[in-house]
Amino acid sequence: MPETFDGTKVLLEESEIPTHWYNIQADMKTLPPPPLSPATGQPVSPEELARIFPPGLLAQEMTQERWIEIPPEVRRLYQLWRPSPLYRARRLEAELDTPAEIWFKYEGVSPAGSHKLNTALAQAYYNREAGVKKLVTETGAGQWGSALSIAARMFGLDCSVYMVKVSYEQKPYRRILMESYGASVYASPTETTQAGRAVLAKDPHSRGSLGIAISEAVEVAATHDDTNYALGSVLNHVLLHQTVIGLEAKRQLEKVDRYPDVVIASCGGGSNFGGVAFPFLADKLTRGQAIKVLAIEPAACPTLTRGRFAYDYGDTVGLTPMLQMYTLGHEFMPPSIHAGGLRYHGDSPLVSQLYHDGVIGAKAYNQRAVFEAGLMFARLEGILPAPESAHAIRGAIDEALLAKEEGRRRVILFNLSGHGHFDLSAYAEFLEGRLEDEPLDEGVLAQHLASLPEVAHP
Amino acid sequence: MPETFDGTKVLLEESEIPTHWYNIQADMKTLPPPPLSPATGQPVSPEELARIFPPGLLAQEMTQERWIEIPPEVRRLYQLWRPSPLYRARRLEAELDTPAEIWFKYEGVSPAGSHKLNTALAQAYYNREAGVKKLVTETGAGQWGSALSIAARMFGLDCSVYMVKVSYEQKPYRRILMESYGASVYASPTETTQAGRAVLAKDPHSRGSLGIAISEAVEVAATHDDTNYALGSVLNHVLLHQTVIGLEAKRQLEKVDRYPDVVIASCGGGSNFGGVAFPFLADKLTRGQAIKVLAIEPAACPTLTRGRFAYDYGDTVGLTPMLQMYTLGHEFMPPSIHAGGLRYHGDSPLVSQLYHDGVIGAKAYNQRAVFEAGLMFARLEGILPAPESAHAIRGAIDEALLAKEEGRRRVILFNLSGHGHFDLSAYAEFLEGRLEDEPLDEGVLAQHLASLPEVAHP
Numbered sequence: 001m002p003e004t005f006d007g008t009k010v011l012l013e014e015s016e017i018p019t020h021w022y023n024i025q026a027d028m029k030t031l032p033p034p035p036l037s038p039a040t041g042q043p044v045s046p047e048e049l050a051r052i053f054p055p056g057l058l059a060q061e062m063t064q065e066r067w068i069e070i071p072p073e074v075r076r077l078y079q080l081w082r083p084s085p086l087y088r089a090r091r092l093e094a095e096l097d098t099p100a101e102i103w104f105k106y107e108g109v110s111p112a113g114s115h116k117l118n119t120a121l122a123q124a125y126y127n128r129e130a131g132v133k134k135l136v137t138e139t140g141a142g143q144w145g146s147a148l149s150i151a152a153r154m155f156g157l158d159c160s161v162y163m164v165k166v167s168y169e170q171k172p173y174r175r176i177l178m179e180s181y182g183a184s185v186y187a188s189p190t191e192t193t194q195a196g197r198a199v200l201a202k203d204p205h206s207r208g209s210l211g212i213a214i215s216e217a218v219e220v221a222a223t224h225d226d227t228n229y230a231l232g233s234v235l236n237h238v239l240l241h242q243t244v245i246g247l248e249a250k251r252q253l254e255k256v257d258r259y260p261d262v263v264i265a266s267c268g269g270g271s272n273f274g275g276v277a278f279p280f281l282a283d284k285l286t287r288g289q290a291i292k293v294l295a296i297e298p299a300a301c302p303t304l305t306r307g308r309f310a311y312d313y314g315d316t317v318g319l320t321p322m323l324q325m326y327t328l329g330h331e332f333m334p335p336s337i338h339a340g341g342l343r344y345h346g347d348s349p350l351v352s353q354l355y356h357d358g359v360i361g362a363k364a365y366n367q368r369a370v371f372e373a374g375l376m377f378a379r380l381e382g383i384l385p386a387p388e389s390a391h392a393i394r395g396a397i398d399e400a401l402l403a404k405e406e407g408r409r410r411v412i413l414f415n416l417s418g419h420g421h422f423d424l425s426a427y428a429e430f431l432e433g434r435l436e437d438e439p440l441d442e443g444v445l446a447q448h449l450a451s452l453p454e455v456a457h458p
Numbered sequence: 459m460p461e462t463f464d465g466t467k468v469l470l471e472e473s474e475i476p477t478h479w480y481n482i483q484a485d486m487k488t489l490p491p492p493p494l495s496p497a498t499g500q501p502v503s504p505e506e507l508a509r510i511f512p513p514g515l516l517a518q519e520m521t522q523e524r525w526i527e528i529p530p531e532v533r534r535l536y537q538l539w540r541p542s543p544l545y546r547a548r549r550l551e552a553e554l555d556t557p558a559e560i561w562f563k564y565e566g567v568s569p570a571g572s573h574k575l576n577t578a579l580a581q582a583y584y585n586r587e588a589g590v591k592k593l594v595t596e597t598g599a600g601q602w603g604s605a606l607s608i609a610a611r612m613f614g615l616d617c618s619v620y621m622v623k624v625s626y627e628q629k630p631y632r633r634i635l636m637e638s639y640g641a642s643v644y645a646s647p648t649e650t651t652q653a654g655r656a657v658l659a660k661d662p663h664s665r666g667s668l669g670i671a672i673s674e675a676v677e678v679a680a681t682h683d684d685t686n687y688a689l690g691s692v693l694n695h696v697l698l699h700q701t702v703i704g705l706e707a708k709r710q711l712e713k714v715d716r717y718p719d720v721v722i723a724s725c726g727g728g729s730n731f732g733g734v735a736f737p738f739l740a741d742k743l744t745r746g747q748a749i750k751v752l753a754i755e756p757a758a759c760p761t762l763t764r765g766r767f768a769y770d771y772g773d774t775v776g777l778t779p780m781l782q783m784y785t786l787g788h789e790f791m792p793p794s795i796h797a798g799g800l801r802y803h804g805d806s807p808l809v810s811q812l813y814h815d816g817v818i819g820a821k822a823y824n825q826r827a828v829f830e831a832g833l834m835f836a837r838l839e840g841i842l843p844a845p846e847s848a849h850a851i852r853g854a855i856d857e858a859l860l861a862k863e864e865g866r867r868r869v870i871l872f873n874l875s876g877h878g879h880f881d882l883s884a885y886a887e888f889l890e891g892r893l894e895d896e897p898l899d900e901g902v903l904a905q906h907l908a909s910l911p912e913v914a915h916p
Contacts, residue, residue, distance in 0.1 A: 014467060
């Protein structure tokens, strides 16, 4: 590996933004089994899904074509921030005194502040093409809601966001950001949906969860003709759209004659992980490229490392199709850790299948170790990471220390999915020593895992 | 002017980061008269200034050399985000239906979120070279304090920030951001300095001002051997460092065969304005290039458009040297508008002299018109601007509308100095209709202007 690169960043021209998304379904040995209808337990029909998704996205959800063209209008809007820079974290390397090279792709340059805009623009595009007037979604930490608010506005669509009540109260700035882009934001659970009312009837003081907010948003989309639902992670088409990250990173590394030995990303629903990892996994799947690919998750919500590989609902109430995935149970309520984007009970079926098949690895960290890594990174490299992204940094630091122990010069790539400008109250807690690791309640977890829906595989 | 550019951004390679800063003093017909000592009323001696500034910066403050080399170590750290992108605001152009082209340089990609890091790194470098251990400064809105916190950390220096108390209370996230980078942040006025105690003795409930915070920071630097002061605007060397913005923008526009007819920047102390404008003013001063250059300021703090061109102190208490500048009086307290970075009673002597000599123009706007422009921009171009930067957007929109009226295709360039992620409470006020224009108290202004120190020009 020639040391030809003397800079800090590798940039691409706008003309080098990928023209196609990469569809890993084309190369997987085992595909996830089909989603099942919550009503019948049978494979869900296209008609059912068409109530909440436009044809363009449904086609992408199912297809096994390897390359899907990015519509020119979407590619044009990607130019508002893409190609995103690829950095070499030289100051971090020096501090760790590691022989490893640490590279990171930085998605925080997007106007939404994270990678989520890559799919939000695509989803808004296909919905507008289908004549839809309004998009409705849920958001936890707010990264997805912010991205969809921007995307909807760019395509002239209305946007409603059901924001988990605890976040709505703790993160007023995220709410205002969405409203600045013209979205309507509601604290979920609300009294305006059946799903919300059912939750409030059981617990009038419910502070909400991502699963509940999904139930509300899906209900609104299913009951309004001109309204569709948009999901920020988990589904195949969402991960597909995010592959622009890995495709760009691959090209950037090629420019400096590098190929990663290790690829690392935080993993909640899987879109960030899939986005950076899938284009590299293509090489592993098709030509046996030796590469270690690690999904990093919170120890408080350890879907891959502690969940069961089974059919489960995507939401709390059970309105969505059941997906075969690693899950902690759809009623599992993770402790209120600060990486809200990683507090989801399930995981993308594609990522789950790859983990099940041993193609990728996973690792879970407690949040204090994660914030320590995030702060160290900020002080060395300047960028203050979102807590979600700090999980990947923790993973990358540990891989670099491992390389040091082994005396091996390895090339480590991680995705820095977003900045932490809206997560400063969490950093304050950490700086003031008030941030605690949130232990998993083993009894509760066991109970949820035992009560997964019993489904006969179709 | 050939239409050769079909993209959204013009990027440069890291190797194209300028190697030298541009010093406009080399080309000005009239130079500002020297700073005067607050003690003697005579030109301030180098020894006096050396108590708070390192030799490297003092040399830059005085020199009339045209090009000053950027130290390689600083240039290397610029790579953490530079070169910053130059955008064409095509969606804004379309919305305004203007024949004008609107281009903007985007400095919000810096890890500090604004242009301030350009000078913060340079200042930290020269201080470390001089063996200084600690930097102390003031901050209003927090952009400068954030930048110096990062820069100090990068060069292994301690950093103390006196933050105007009203901002300290209203912008806790900015404070936490600085602390995340390792700085100590104090709500000014404090009891720890003579200047602070004097203010609190007069008004125990004082919520502070930039002038008071400067007094405190300067006092601390002057009374501690290993500690120096760092200023985020106004002084010659600060504006010098910011010229990387305009130099890059010039090269970027050259790449697409453009030269601006109009250059626009918001102007508080002048560093943002000088940074983008001076490299273009070089052409006006040396070869009569026809170009309109506009400084935009708040109507509530209209330094250039309503101030007096006179010697005045840089701080409230009168500890700093007196500078010849446009000023509203050093005890003038601007209304609490939300563009905190533009709430300074004075202006850079270089910018003031250029305005006095008719080389540049200035325009003042009320804040509701500014927020309206900022929100319009966010919804079209994606980026939510800081309120300071939204002043420039307002100016650019009005120039584009003027071009439409006149049916002329003009090239407009403005600097988008920073993002608005820490200004969302102000956007909320605007969205909820609670944001008011803050009228200037004419009587108070007249009184302050009348009481400027009487100084015999040396």
